[in-house]
Amino acid sequence: xxxxxxxxxxxxxxxxxxxxxxxxxxxxxxxxxxxxxxxxxxxxxxxxxxxxxxxxxxxxxxxxxxxxxxxxxxxxxxxxxxxxxxxxxxxxxxxxxxxxxxxxxxxxxxxxxxxxxxxxxxxxxxxxxxxxxxxxxxxxxxxxxxxxxxxxxxxxxxxxxxxxxxxxxxxxxxxxxxxxxxxxxxxxxxxxxxxxxxxxxxxxx
Amino acid sequence: xxxxxxxxxxxxxxxxxxxxxxxxxxxxxxxxxxxxxxxxxxxxxxxxxxxxxxxxxxxxxxxxxxxxxxxxxxxxxxxxxxxxxxxxxxxxxxxxxxxxxxxxxxxxxxxxxxxxxxxxxxxxxxxxxxxxxxxxxxxxxxxxxxxxxxxxxxxxxxxxxxxxxxxxxxxxxxxxxxxxxxxxxxxxxxxxxxxxxxxxxxxxx
Amino acid sequence: xxxxxxxxxxxxxxxxxxxxxxxxxxxxxxxxxxxxxxxxxxxxxxxxxxxxxxxxxxxxxxxxxxxxxxxxxxxxxxxxxxxxxxxxxxxxxxxxxxxxxxxxxxxxxxxxxxxxxxxxxxxxxxxxxxxxxxxxxxxxxxxxxxxxxxxxxxxxxxxxxxxxxxxxxxxxxxxxxxxxxxxxxxxxxxxxxxxxxxxxxxxxxxxxxxxxxxxxxxxxxxxxxxxxxxxxxxxxxxxxxxxxxxxxxxxxxxxxxxxxxxxxxxxxxxxxxxxxxxxxxxxxxxxxxxxxxxxxxxxxxxxxxxxxxxxxxxxxxxxxxxxxxxxxxxxxxxxxxxxxxxxxxxxxxxxxxxxxxxxxxxxxxxxxxxxxxxxxxxxxxxxxxxxxxxxxxxxxxxxxxxxxxxxxxxxxxxxxxxxxxxxxxxxxxxx
Numbered sequence: 001x002x003x004x005x006x007x008x009x010x011x012x013x014x015x016x017x018x019x020x021x022x023x024x025x026x027x028x029x030x031x032x033x034x035x036x037x038x039x040x041x042x043x044x045x046x047x048x049x050x051x052x053x054x055x056x057x058x059x060x061x062x063x064x065x066x067x068x069x070x071x072x073x074x075x076x077x078x079x080x081x082x083x084x085x086x087x088x089x090x091x092x093x094x095x096x097x098x099x100x101x102x103x104x105x106x107x108x109x110x111x112x113x114x115x116x117x118x119x120x121x122x123x124x125x126x127x128x129x130x131x132x133x134x135x136x137x138x139x140x141x142x143x144x145x146x147x148x149x150x151x152x153x154x155x156x157x158x159x160x161x162x163x164x165x166x167x168x169x170x171x172x173x174x175x176x177x178x179x180x181x182x183x184x185x186x187x188x189x190x191x192x193x194x195x196x197x198x199x200x201x202x203x204x205x
Numbered sequence: 206x207x208x209x210x211x212x213x214x215x216x217x218x219x220x221x222x223x224x225x226x227x228x229x230x231x232x233x234x235x236x237x238x239x240x241x242x243x244x245x246x247x248x249x250x251x252x253x254x255x256x257x258x259x260x261x262x263x264x265x266x267x268x269x270x271x272x273x274x275x276x277x278x279x280x281x282x283x284x285x286x287x288x289x290x291x292x293x294x295x296x297x298x299x300x301x302x303x304x305x306x307x308x309x310x311x312x313x314x315x316x317x318x319x320x321x322x323x324x325x326x327x328x329x330x331x332x333x334x335x336x337x338x339x340x341x342x343x344x345x346x347x348x349x350x351x352x353x354x355x356x357x358x359x360x361x362x363x364x365x366x367x368x369x370x371x372x373x374x375x376x377x378x379x380x381x382x383x384x385x386x387x388x389x390x391x392x393x394x395x396x397x398x399x400x401x402x403x404x405x406x407x408x409x410x
Numbered sequence: 411x412x413x414x415x416x417x418x419x420x421x422x423x424x425x426x427x428x429x430x431x432x433x434x435x436x437x438x439x440x441x442x443x444x445x446x447x448x449x450x451x452x453x454x455x456x457x458x459x460x461x462x463x464x465x466x467x468x469x470x471x472x473x474x475x476x477x478x479x480x481x482x483x484x485x486x487x488x489x490x491x492x493x494x495x496x497x498x499x500x501x502x503x504x505x506x507x508x509x510x511x512x513x514x515x516x517x518x519x520x521x522x523x524x525x526x527x528x529x530x531x532x533x534x535x536x537x538x539x540x541x542x543x544x545x546x547x548x549x550x551x552x553x554x555x556x557x558x559x560x561x562x563x564x565x566x567x568x569x570x571x572x573x574x575x576x577x578x579x580x581x582x583x584x585x586x587x588x589x590x591x592x593x594x595x596x597x598x599x600x601x602x603x604x605x606x607x608x609x610x611x612x613x614x615x616x617x618x619x620x621x622x623x624x625x626x627x628x629x630x631x632x633x634x635x636x637x638x639x640x641x642x643x644x645x646x647x648x649x650x651x652x653x654x655x656x657x658x659x660x661x662x663x664x665x666x667x668x669x670x671x672x673x674x675x676x677x678x679x680x681x682x683x684x685x686x687x688x689x690x691x692x693x694x695x696x697x698x699x700x701x702x703x704x705x706x707x708x709x710x711x712x713x714x715x716x717x718x719x720x721x722x723x724x725x726x727x728x729x730x731x732x733x734x735x736x737x738x739x740x741x742x743x744x745x746x747x748x749x750x751x752x753x754x755x756x757x758x759x760x761x762x763x764x765x766x767x768x769x770x771x772x773x774x775x776x777x778x779x780x781x782x783x784x785x786x787x788x789x790x791x792x793x794x795x796x797x798x799x800x801x802x803x804x805x806x807x808x809x810x811x812x813x814x815x816x817x818x819x820x821x822x823x824x825x826x827x828x829x830x831x832x833x834x835x836x837x838x839x840x841x
Contacts (some may be wrong), residue, residue: 024530026774055268055675056662057777058803062790065798076775076788076803080659082681087775102620109662112811115550120496136329137294137838145328145497152497154328158397161328162336166300167385200375230579248462250469250491252516252597255560259586277464292840295469295490298461300786324509327494348597391650 005029007051007086014048015041018092023069030087038090039101044108045077045086053077053086056103059113061121063094063148073100073123102128120146137168224371232369239283239309240362242271246282246306250289253316253348254316257288257317260351270358279305282363285338286349290318292329296337301383304339308376311341311365316348322397323347332397335389339379413799454482461490465568466824468836470810474817474825481825486810491840499800503766504530504604505798512598514739514802515838517551518781519599520589527602528683529776529787533769535606536741541732543684544725548619550778551715551722552589555626556582557781557835558708561597562633562767565705565830569646574633576578581629590616596753604767605742606735611726619723623716629710637705651816651828656698661812664805666707667782667832670697677779691718701831711781740768766795775803782806782833802841806834815829 004060008031018037023030033041058076068096069093077086092098102125103110114125115134122144125131132138136145141164142155156159224232249257261275261377276282277303278381291299303312313333317323320343321331327379331337341364344357381387460471469490475482495514497509504526511522524546531538537548559582586596592611593599601608653663658671668675676693678686691763694710696703735742743762744755748792769791777786783805790799809832816828 025537025772028773028775030773054659056787057784058775058788058801060788060799060801060803064790064797064803065792073787076786080675080680085681085775088737107662108657108660108815109808109811113662113805116807133489137489142328145494150328150497152327152494152501153399157390157394158336159295159334159386159393162331163298163385163390164395165296165389166330166337166381168294168297214623244478252513254468255516258560261584262583263576264580264583275464277462290493291490292490292492295461298469298490316792324513325493327498327500328493329492350596375582 005084005086007031007045007053007084011041011045012052017186028085031088031091032091034098035090036093038081038088039106041101042075042077042088042103043087043106046133052078052081053079053084055080056107056109056113057085059103059117061117061146063121063124063146064108065148067094070094071098071121073117075103077127082111098122099124099126101126102131114151119142122147137165139168152159215271216251219321224369228369228371232371235370236366236368240365243275243283243311243358243361243365244281245277246279246302247275247277248285248302250287250291250295251318253288253319253346255394256348256351257286257315257354260354265351265355267355267358270355272361279303282306283310285310285312286315287312287319287334288315289323290316290323290329291334291337293331294329296331299334300337300387304378304380307404308378312338312360313342313344313354313361314340315344315346315354315357317345326399336393336396338387339392342354343398362372416522421770430470437444451513460486460602465562466829467834468512468531470829470836470839472825472829473700474822476822479821479824481817481820484640484814484825486813488807488810488836488839491836493837494841495841496800496802499797501548501796502713502767503795504797505767506800507797508602509598509600512600513837514804514841515780515782515785515806515835516597517835519597520593520601520787521553521557521778521780522547523600524550524604524684525776525778525785525787527604528778529789530604530769533774533789533791534604534736534741534767534777535770536736537640538606538736539733540631540685541610541726541729542606542734544722544729545611545734546602547686547689548719548722548726550599551718552585554715555712556585558712560828561708561781562705562831565827566637568641568797568826568830569766571636571643574636575627577632581626584622586692588615588622591615591618597619597663603742604761605738606733610734616723616726622721623723626716634709638709644702646824646827647705647831648808649698650700650820650824651703651814651831652700653812657812661815662808663783663812664808665779665781665833667783667809667812669694670703670707671694676816677777677784681777683776683778689718689721693719701827704831717836745795768793769797777803782835782838783809785838802838804833804838804841806836807839810839 002026004022008029011019015037015183018034018041020032020034021086039112045051047117055078057078060074062072062074070093073090073092077088082134090100092100100123104127112134114128117123118125118131119135133140140204211279214345247257259265261273267273285303285306287299313322322330334340340359342361344354346353386393455476457474459474460466461469465641471487473485473487495510498510508523508526509545511526512519559578561693563578566574589599590596592615593601593608635814653671655672658668658673672695674693679693691714694707696707733798739758744759748755749759771791771793773790775786777784784803788801788803789797792798813829813832817825
């Protein structure tokens with residue numbers, strides 16, 4: 001099935017120039033939208049009675065080996081009633097700050113998916129309630145692992161990685177979310193709160 | 206044990222108590238008791254944990270070895286069986302669990318990933334838990350068959366039966382050093398060196 | 411913080427007009443957080459469950475805020491098994507990624523192998539043979555059964571029932587024998603290749619499968635007798651951890667988690683692959699979305715899997731001697747005997763092993779119905795033999811994200827039961 005999804009025409013009719021281009025690859029339709037309007041586009045795709053993409057299958061990002069190509073953030077959508085798929089992409093210029101709007105307000109499933117993209121690629125999701133690392137420990141200092149400039153074995157030597165890992169000890173400190181629910185947090189002095197926000201190694205990237 | 210370098214010079218320090226007929230009889234009794242009632246601390250992380258569960262189930266039956274009482278509290282455990290890969294985020298956890306285990310204690314590294322990092326020569330993976338804790342028996346396999354694990358346990362039993370209460374060095378705690386590492390940094394780097402085609406699978410060397 | 415009333419749902423499940431589980435407010439008023447006016451009132455506890463814990467089903471850390479026995483909030487922490495699979499995939503040829511897939515969802519390895527082969531074949535535009543598809547269906551359904559058996563056994567242990575664990579694992583051993591006879595490995599099977607399979611089934615294998623299909627329903631019946639109308643089991647699972655259908659869709663749940671909540675979404679029916687549309691099977695859908703419904707859904711899925719296996723076994727008999735690999739020497743390795751004697755075959759062998767099979771420029775997402783939910787592999791290719799991006803859409807990762815929602819206001823022991831019912835496998839969550 002190499003037909004273009006009818007959603008593309010509907011999107012172009014509704015959003016015009018915000019829809020950059022589309023393509024079909026291996027039977028799937030992919031729509032490229034502008035970063036500024038992507039939240040509106042995704043909200044419309046979810047709520048419009050003709051589209052009803054109520055199920056967010058996946059959010060991820062792709063960085064190509066060619067350094068000229070921008071980094072893409074990918075949303076994979078599915079409509080349970082219409083049994084239709086659509087892939088929406090936003091291209092982010094790697095020279096600028098990597099940021100895009102969060103869709104947590106549309107789909108609760110976006111919570112951890114966006115945190116993972118942040119952890120692995122360093123893309124900030126504006127409006128996400130709790131954007132912190134999820135797979136690596138919160139004070140992980142080596143960078144964003146799935147970027148192409150990040151080597152497979154990491155930047156640091158194995159001994160240094162071991163040392164940082166043994167010192168990080170995630171269990172001995174609670175995240176801001178957990179501490180905020182403890183009343184003691186309000187009574188902590190400002191510098192302690194600052195230190196908690198930044199983690200033990202001095203910088204939460 | 207394992208890759209530990211004993212502090213204060215080469216060789217094991219034998220205690221001042223000299224072995225005699227009484228101590229050898231006591232040794233026999235103590236070692237027999239210890240070897241045949243090893244309570245495992247199943248530090249199961251990944252696929253090897255499933256084979257470990259299969260070993261404990263009815264077909265392979267660890268109960269024959271006195272090991273059916275899985276002690277998930279390290280305070281009551283004799284042998285830590287690290288079944289599965291150990292990422293750096295989990296390194297302080299296994300270190301803490303190991304430290305919490307009282308003497309006499311042993312460690313079995315089950316599987317290729319626990320023994321050497323296995324197929325995961327990546328930024329996240331500890332290249333062998335012996336860089337974090339001292340290991341007595343390494344059981345290779347991916348995952349090792351339950352028979353393989355049982356063979357490893359029998360090797361550990363043989364090792365225990367060769368121990369002596371007059372040997373203080375056996376029950377010595379090997380803690381994380383002041384530099385934050387269990388082994389010297391150069392040793393960690395040396396054992397973690399990629400060899401063969403662990404990174405690029407299409408080139409040998 | 412102001413006073414708040416804790417509502418605890420009793421074990422009489424029902425759904426109101428909005429699709430929420432009906433609760434009976436017990437009217438317990440919690441004192442203000444800062445003031446400990448009441449002797450019994452006081453601070454909330456933050457306790458840590460895991461990452462090393464018998465009941466977390468892997469290395470999962472839960473930080474639980476407790477008011478006495480009542481859970482106010484649960485914060486899951488994952489990443490303790492993060493191994494860098496997706497990064498590793500970028501350094502491997504497509505066939506070399508297949509052994510990696512065994513280790514993500516290690517409870518259902520053959521199903522992951524199949525998904526990867528399907529994703530790579532979708533990317534490369536390869537259509538596999540009929541016998542290959544039947545064998546892959548058999549592999550997927552066997553994986554479904556062994557994964558659900560682990561779930562059943564370990565959930566039983568979590569809730570205090572040890573014996574069914576032994577029964578379930580014995581049945582897994584029967585299937586492990588079959589897996590081992592076919593692929594050489596009990597757990598890390600790596601049984602597919604792009605364009606086909608690593609090997610055909612050995613002689614007598616169909617008889618072993620038919621034997622299993624004949625005897626396994628009895629074990630299911632025994633476990634059913636143990637649990638389904640057991641007062642303790644029902645008391646601990648009915649009405650606990652319920653999820654409405656709308657929430658289940660919004661949280662992107664999949665697999666038995668979403669079907670127990672009443673949403674009939676099964677990838678085998680909605681986006682059929684491997685010829686699933688030609689098999690006669692039903693998909694169980696629950697009603698209340700609580701732990702009990704998830705249990706019933708998974709039990710019934712195992713029965714349906716046996717049904718599919720019987721049909722697939724009949725087709726295998728009809729397709730005896732048919733090829734399992736596509737007839738494309740650029741994709742499938744030639745038989746060793748020919749590779750050593752025929753020059754062209756040797757060149758094909760050399761190119762595939764040394765350079766890998768190049769995929770065309772493009773991308774493909776392939777979703778399959780894994781035991782845990784919808785497993786998706788997303789490949790992006792730049793025309794080389796190694797993918798630019800290999801994304802695993804992990805069902806357990808997305809299912810686990812709803813744990814905080816499910817655990818609001820329950821008792822501490824319910825957290826264990828709810829966590830068990832989500833049916834997670836950390837290898838897939840953390841990758």
